[in-house]
Amino acid sequence: MLTGKVIVVIGGDARQLEIIRKLSTLDAKLSLVGFDQLDDGYIGASKQSIDDVKWNKVDAILLPVSGMNNEGEIETIFSNEKVTLTPEMFSQTPQHCTIFSGITNDTLNQYVKKAKRRLVKLMDRDDIAIYNSIPTAEGTIMMAIQHTDITIHSACVAVIGLGRVGMSVARTFDALGADVKVGANESHQLARITEMGLTPFHTDHLKEELADVDICINTVPELIITAKVLAEMPLHALIIDLASKPGGTDFRYAEKRGMKALLAPGLPGIVAPKTAGKILANVLSDLLQGD
Amino acid sequence: MLTGKVIVVIGGDARQLEIIRKLSTLDAKLSLVGFDQLDDGYIGASKQSIDDVKWNKVDAILLPVSGMNNEGEIETIFSNEKVTLTPEMFSQTPQHCTIFSGITNDTLNQYVKKAKRRLVKLMDRDDIAIYNSIPTAEGTIMMAIQHTDITIHSACVAVIGLGRVGMSVARTFDALGADVKVGANESHQLARITEMGLTPFHTDHLKEELADVDICINTVPELIITAKVLAEMPLHALIIDLASKPGGTDFRYAEKRGMKALLAPGLPGIVAPKTAGKILANVLSDLLQGD
Amino acid sequence: MLTGKVIVVIGGDARQLEIIRKLSTLDAKLSLVGFDQLDDGYIGASKQSIDDVKWNKVDAILLPVSGMNNEGEIETIFSNEKVTLTPEMFSQTPQHCTIFSGITNDTLNQYVKKAKRRLVKLMDRDDIAIYNSIPTAEGTIMMAIQHTDITIHSACVAVIGLGRVGMSVARTFDALGADVKVGANESHQLARITEMGLTPFHTDHLKEELADVDICINTVPELIITAKVLAEMPLHALIIDLASKPGGTDFRYAEKRGMKALLAPGLPGIVAPKTAGKILANVLSDLLQGD
Amino acid sequence: MLTGKVIVVIGGDARQLEIIRKLSTLDAKLSLVGFDQLDDGYIGASKQSIDDVKWNKVDAILLPVSGMNNEGEIETIFSNEKVTLTPEMFSQTPQHCTIFSGITNDTLNQYVKKAKRRLVKLMDRDDIAIYNSIPTAEGTIMMAIQHTDITIHSACVAVIGLGRVGMSVARTFDALGADVKVGANESHQLARITEMGLTPFHTDHLKEELADVDICINTVPELIITAKVLAEMPLHALIIDLASKPGGTDFRYAEKRGMKALLAPGLPGIVAPKTAGKILANVLSDLLQGD
C-alpha cells in the first residue's frame, strides 16, 4: 500500500489514467495536474493547478511517457491549460522525492541534476521494454495486415534484431504461420533463434537474406536497411521500421524505388493504451512500494 | 495444363486477377468480360463484351465470388459496362460446360437448371472454406486490435463454434497469447478444443461463459448471442460476428446497451485479396484439370 | 449424481481405478469383480465374486478397455481369480441395463444380441478417441526420443493420416520444432494441414515424400507403408506405427532392409494410465448421468 | 576449409564422431587418439597412439566433453587403451595451438597455464549452452512421460530458472499443453515469462508456488528446493533436477518423504548424441575457421 505517500501526476495521455487508478487503489494521496477535463472521481485524488502544488510535501513526481520538452512544457491531453515545470519546483521537494518519466532529455536531466533528485527513466527499464514489446508486436501485426494484400500466414517475413522487441515480434509472426527468419549478429542470438524454431541469419548477409521477403520488420536502431539492401529487395516487400526515430531504413531511397516503408513509433500507446498504462502502473507501484 | 480449354471469366474483383493469372499460366484460352479497365496483358487472354462471346465453344464459365444478383447482373470492378447474363447464354454452351460461382441464388439456380448445366458453388467447398478461414482469422485479429484499447495477449476471448472458421480463429487468438475459450455443442468438438489446449464450454452455458470476456467472436450462423446473453456480458466487451448475414448477434439490443458489436462479412477479400484470389485459383485449376 | 444406480465393474487395469473413484464420488453403488487384491476403500463399493452378483438389480455393467475374449474371459490385473461371463448373466439384468466395453468382438456381440441389451463401445466414440489422442501423441514423442540419436527439433517428420490421432500427433511434433509434413487423401484435410502451418502432401505420393524423412508416424489402419515405399526411405528412418494391429507397415520387409519399425499399440494405457482412466471416467459418468 | 590444419582428437564418445566427420569434410588433417575400435574411414584421418603424435606440428587439440580427470586420463569409448596426457605434450605444440575441451578442472587448468596455451571451454559458451538446451528439454520431456502416470498436457508444471536451459524447457512443456509457471528472480525475466504466455512467479515464493505442481523442473545450480519447500509439495509431484551436480534439490529429504526426485545430468549426450555432436562440430569448425 502507498498510504500517506503524496504523488503529483503531471500531464500525459490515456495511459496515465491507468496509473492514477492503480495508485489510487493503493491509497496514495494524488495531486493531478493537467487533468481538469477528466470526469472520473478517484479516491484520494484531487485536481490541481501546477502553481497550487505543495512541493515540500511531495514524495514522487510522475511525468508522462514523453517526458518534458526542452522548454519545460508537458503534454496534457486532458487539459487546455499550459503546464510548465521549473527546476525550482523540484528543489522544493524533500530530498527523497523521486521523479519518474518515460524518457528524458537534456533539459530534464539538468533540472534533476540541479535539484539533486533521483530520476527514473521508465522506458529504459528492461522489464517495461519487454512488457511493451507485446503491444508493439500486436501493432506490427495490425500494420502488416492493413498494408499487404496477402496473409501473414505463409508469408516470408524477416525480423532484424533479436533484442527485447525483436524476440516478441518474431515469435508473434511465427505464431501466425509466417515463415520467419531473424537477423542477428551474436552467436548466442543465432542459437536462440534456432531454438525458437525460426531461421537464423547473420546481419552481415542482410542484402542476400532480404532478397526474397514479403515483409521486413526492423528493430535495430541504426541505419541497417541501406539503399544497397533496399535495391535487392522485392518491390512488393513491406518494411515496418520499429526502431526509434529516425529508424533504421533509408526511407528516402525506399520511396524513390517505389517501396512501402513505414516508420511506426509509439505503437503501445496507439494500439493498446489501456494495457500500456497498466504496464507502467504495475512497475511504478512496485517501485514506489519498494522504496 | 489447360491447353485448348476455353474459359469465360465474367466480372469480379481483385481476386479474379489471381485466377486469370493462374489459368493463363496453365495455357487456357481466356475470354475476359467486364475487365476493360484492366491494363495487364495475360497470355492467351482477350477482353470481350458479353455479347461477343462465342458460347458454343465455351468449356467453363467463371462468375465472381458474389455470383449474380436476382436480375442476372454481375458486379464488375474493372469496368463501367453493365454485364447481364441470360439463361440463353448458358443453353448455347456445349453440354459439358461447367459454371463456377462463389455463391448462388434462386435466379442463378434457375438459369443452370433450365440450361441443364453443372453449377459448382466454390464457397460451399470444404477445402476453400478452410483455406479462407486463414485470412478470415487475420481480419478478425486486425479488428480486435483496432477496436480495443487492450492487447489480445492476456485478453479473455470466447470463440463460438468449432467449425471450419472457428477452429482457425481460436487457434490464432491462442497463438497471440489470449486466454481462449471455445463454445461448441458436440462432445467430439469439446474434446478437440481440449486437445488444442483451449478451454471448452457447451453453448448451453453461453450466458454464464460470456459474462467475463473481453472479446467474443461468433461463427455460428444463427441467432445465438441473444439479448439475454448480451445483458450479462461486460459493457466493454467487443463482439465480432463472422457468421454470414444477418450474423448471430442481436445487434439492435447490443447497440441499445451501448456495446460495440461488429458484423464483419467478407474478410478474406478485404484483408488479403491476393491470397484469397490464389486460394480460388488453386482449387479452380485443380478442378478444371481434373475434369 | 448416480445415487441409487447399481454398477458392476468387471476386471481391467489401472484405468479402471479412476473410473471406480469417479463413480464412487458420484454416489453410485458399485460392485467390483476381479479387484480382490485392491486395497483402497471406496465409498459404496464392495468387492464381489462374479457368482455373487445380483444381476436383476444391475443398471450398468462395465467391462475393461480390452473387453472380453472369445471365451467370455475378462482380464483382471488386480485378481488371480478367473472371471468368465455368460450370456445368462446379461439376460438376468433389467431391460434398461447397459453394457459398456472399450472394444467388442463376435462373442460379446452375440451375448448382448441374445440378451437384447444395449452395448456401448467406448473406444468407438469420437470424443474418447480425441481425448486419447493426447496420451497417444505423448507416447509417440517418448518413443521418438528413445529410438533416435537426433532431436525431434529440426528433424524431418512425416505423419500419415489426419484423423483424430493424426491431427494431435502432427501438432505435437510441430510444437517440438520438427519439420512436419502430413499425408492425407482428401482436399479438406490438405487445407487443414496447411492452415495448421504444416506441409501437406497427398498419400498418392507417399513413396516420394517419405524419401527424406527421419521419422515416419503412421495412423492409417491399412497397409500403406509397403515394401515399395520402404525401399525408397532412408535406412536411418524410424517408423512408429500407431494404427491398430497389424498396423500399416510391411514390418517383414522393413526388418529385412534393416530398418527400425515399431508397432506401438495401446499407448494411453502405457504412458498415462491415470489420465487415460480419467478420460473414460469423465465420458462414462456423463453417459450414465445422461441416461 | 581447414586444409593443412593438424588437429588431434583425443578420446570421447559418439559425439566426437560427428566432430571428426565435420572436420574431415573440411579437409583438416586429423590424428585420432583413442579410436582404435572405430571402423569408419574418414578422409585425411589416421588413428594413432598418444605416444606417436608429433606435437610440434599440431594446430589444435580436441578433448572430449568430459575433459580430462585430475590424473590426466581421458575417457575413451572406442578404445581399451589408456590415454593419459602430460603437460609436456602441450608444451611441445606450437605457441598458437589451442586446446578445446567440454569442461575443465584444476589439473587441466594447470597444464594449459604451464604450457601457456589457450584453452577453450566449449560448454561455457553461450551459443553451445543454448543449442544444447534443445536436447536437454527433450530428455526432460522423455523423463516426465516415463515417470508419471498422467499426460504432460494439462499437467501443472513449474520450471525454476529462466536461463538458457530454463527458457527452452519452459517453452517445450508449454508447447505440449502443460500449464507452465516459471520461477525467476529478476523483473526482466518475469516480464519475458509473461510475454511467452507462461505464468511468472518470484522464487521468493517458491514454497507456496510449488504446493500444487505435478512436475517440477529445476535449472538453478544451487540448493533451492530445500526440505522446507519439499515439505509443502504434493507427494505425487515428480522433480527433475537438471542443474549440474549436486543439483538444487535436497534429495535426501525428498527420498525420506517418499517423493520421486531425479538428478538428470548430461541429457544431450544421452538422448541425442548425434545432434549433440553436430552442435559441437558446427561451433568448433566455426571457431577453427575463424582463427
Ligand SMILES: NC(=O)c1ccc[n+]([C@@H]2O[C@H](COP(=O)([O-])OP(=O)(O)OC[C@H]3O[C@@H](n4cnc5c(N)ncnc54)[C@H](OP(=O)(O)O)[C@@H]3O)[C@@H](O)[C@H]2O)c1
Ligand atoms: N515502434 C514502437 O512502438 C517501439 C516500441 C518499443 C521499442 N521501440 C524501439 O525499438 C528498438 C529496439 O528496442 P529493444 O527494446 O528491442 O532494444 P534492444 O533490446 O536493445 O534490441 C536491439 C537489438 O538489436 C541488436 N543489434 C544492434 N545492432 C545490430 C546489427 N548490426 N545486427 C543485428 N542486430 C543488431 C542488438 O544486439 P546486441 O544486444 O548484440 O547489441 C539488440 O539485440 C529501439 O529503438 C526502441 O526504441 C519501438
Ligand SMILES: NC(=O)c1ccc[n+]([C@@H]2O[C@H](COP(=O)([O-])OP(=O)(O)OC[C@H]3O[C@@H](n4cnc5c(N)ncnc54)[C@H](OP(=O)(O)O)[C@@H]3O)[C@@H](O)[C@H]2O)c1
Ligand atoms: N466474415 C467472414 O469473412 C467469413 C469468412 C468465412 C466464413 N464466414 C461465415 O462464418 C460462418 C461459419 O463458417 P464455417 O465455414 O466455419 O461453417 P461451419 O464449418 O459449418 O461451422 C459452424 C459451426 O457452428 C457450429 N454450431 C452450429 N450451431 C451451434 C450451436 N448452437 N452451438 C455451438 N456450435 C454450433 C456447427 O457445429 P455442428 O457441426 O455440430 O453443426 C459448426 O461447427 C458461416 O456463416 C460463414 O458464412 C464468414
Ligand SMILES: NC(=O)c1ccc[n+]([C@@H]2O[C@H](COP(=O)([O-])OP(=O)(O)OC[C@H]3O[C@@H](n4cnc5c(N)ncnc54)[C@H](OP(=O)(O)O)[C@@H]3O)[C@@H](O)[C@H]2O)c1
Ligand atoms: N497406438 C495407439 O496407442 C493408438 C491410440 C489410438 C488410436 N490408435 C489407432 O490409430 C488408428 C487411427 O485412429 P484414429 O482415431 O485417428 O482414426 P481416424 O480418425 O479414422 O483416422 C484415420 C485417418 O486415416 C485417413 N486415411 C485412411 N486411408 C487413407 C489413405 N490411403 N491416405 C491418407 N489418409 C487415409 C482417414 O481419412 P478419411 O477420413 O478420409 O478416411 C482418417 O482421417 C486406428 O487404427 C486406431 O485404432 C492407436
Ligand SMILES: NC(=O)c1ccc[n+]([C@@H]2O[C@H](COP(=O)([O-])OP(=O)(O)OC[C@H]3O[C@@H](n4cnc5c(N)ncnc54)[C@H](OP(=O)(O)O)[C@@H]3O)[C@@H](O)[C@H]2O)c1
Ligand atoms: N541436465 C542436463 O542435461 C543439463 C544440460 C545443460 C545444462 N545443465 C545445467 O543446468 C543448469 C542451468 O544451465 P543454464 O545454461 O540454463 O544456466 P544459466 O543460463 O546460468 O541459467 C541459470 C538461471 O538460474 C537463475 N537463477 C539463479 N539463482 C536463482 C534464484 N535464486 N531464483 C531464480 N532464478 C535463479 C539465473 O538467473 P540470473 O541470470 O539472474 O542469475 C539464470 O537465469 C546448469 O547447472 C547447467 O550445468 C544441465
